[in-house]
Amino acid sequence: MSTEKHHVVYSELSEAVRIAEWEELEDRQPAHALVENTDLVLIRFGDRISVLYGRCLHRGALLADGFVDDRDNLICGVHHWDYRIDTGVSEYNNEEQLHAFKAAVHKGGVFVDRAEIVAFEELHPQPFQRGQYLG
Template sequence: MRSAALSSVAEKYETTIRLDELVSGVPHPLTVAGVDLVLVRRADDTVSALYGRCAHRGVRLADGHVEGADLVCGVHGWRYDLDSGVSPVNNSVALATFDTTVRDGYVAIDLAAVRAHASRHPHLQGGGYQEEFSDVAPTSEEPYVTDIRELAEHGLSRLGMHGATGAMGVPRSELPSWDSIQFVTAQLARPRCSTVRRWTPVWSSGRRLPSRSPSTSRCSSPT
């Protein structure tokens, strides 16, 4: 969310980076109070500041792009309004937004609001293999995302040989059932065929001559 400079509450803002470090219309990553943010410089030199992780998979939105008034995730194309943080596709999905102001050529962000967000939504960025995708929670359509992350990071070391597994990327209701994909091995076997030559008599000039008819194939079932 954008705002004019508010001198009466200037103490709650934290100066971050220079405005000229931001390219207009290009997402820029920033971490404030341990929270990933994404900044977008607008055409009027104001700055939008939103929570920096996509609500779908936790991907860094700074790796996405801007289309009109929307910030678009670079992985699956989820969209968020730059002013409100609300998804124009699904209004029930929204990113937190934070007031900003530009002072003396620097972008200042509402630090109190960022800290309040961090206390309400502690995220799990611990570095390592999954650092860029670590702020992910299950959805109703894909309830096993947490289990998949556990397996990706720790294998079976904390679950045992019969730990939970699942699939991600496609809602379970749309995955094929086992009955629709199983087959019996006999379906893979190619029947053995043998060529049978049929001979029929042909009469020519009062004499019976052997003549061969076209070949036919006879296939037997696999044993």
């Protein structure tokens, strides 16, 4: 899966929602955003942005609490599951993949498509209580 299909122009987002300020995102430092009931993890790398489903597929820990290693893998801070920052695919197990949401950088902001996130939630209801420890 190519990142390019997820890094889109603003006009391609049917219900654009601003989730971050581009200049506030540090290179290869995971950041959290919440849209509807879906946690997102944002990773700026160079002049690109990746917006992935923000919960680890293992136990549901927030991936924004993790880190990016020297091979551009997003590493879960709890049990060290890995996901490529550009695709969301695990290097260890290619069958494990975070959903990569369409995202656009426009007028200094990072935007996602609310309609895409609502559709994702319908297919993938969140199986946890937001306030509980998930490690």
